[in-house]
Amino acid sequence: MKHSVIKWILSLTILGALFAIQPTTASAKTTAAKVTSTQTLTKAPYRAVSGYLYSSAKLTKKVHNADNYPLTTFYASKSANIQRANGNKAVYYYVKNGNGKVAGWIWRGHLVRMINVTRQRQQLNQIIGLIDTLSTNNKDQLISILNLMNHQSTLPDLLTQLNNWIESIQNDPDIAKLNQIFEMIKSDGQTLNYLFSEGINKLYPKIVVIHNLNNRVFALAQGLLDRIN
DSSP: OHHHHHHHHHHHHHHHHHHHHHHHHHHTSOOOOEEEEEEEEEEEEEEEOSSEEESSTTOOOEEEEGGGOTTOOEEEEEEEEEEOTTSOEEEEEEEEOTTSSSEEEEEGGGEEEEEEHHHHHHHHHHHHHHHHTSOHHHHHHHHHHHHHOOTTOBHHHHHHHHHHHHHHOOSOTTHHHHHHHHHHHHHHHHHHHHHHHHOGGGOOSSEEEESOOOOBOHHHHHHHHHHOO
16 A cells, blocks of 8 residues: 555656646747848858857747857848847848858848958949949039938938939930949948948958948948049
8 A cells, every 4th residue: 555655646746747847848949030021132241250040030940050150251142120029120131151051040230241342442443434434414413412412321312312313314325324333332332331431442451351331321422422533
């Protein structure tokens, strides 16, 4: 009888432990983030300084620790605006290394941008060269748009002004050049703005790493105006 009572007590203890464990296991499950929007990015190189890479923008599964890849160049191709379970909003980028074996979604704040200074200088020279070959009227109009940019102006402000103007032009031989200028500023405007704000002639290395890109374009506008003949 004594042994039966002991077995009965042990059985109740084990069952109680199992029931106690179940809620803990359920609560440990990661709550998926809500993806509110996604966007395709112009492919750009980054270094990951911290954080984790997740298998999806819902952030339920970690696949890589960025600390293990301090010298790896990652290329961002997509972004996602997400809302975490606690209500906080954030932007995550989908990145992968050169051979595609290390990939995932990582918080944008854990990335630093890499810039090829030589290539950006070539891009700048292309823009200046195209502007210099515009007709006098179109060149003056472009200069007036650049002069509108102030310290509060953003890249979308400049792009909107340029796009509205270009769309109003009809049967003009400069349209192709203006569209090319627009596309180059759209893809590299923030980077060129950074180079101007830091002093483009002082950045001798071919590659620089920066922590963020300023969306303001005053330095870009002034830099272009200074170089237009």
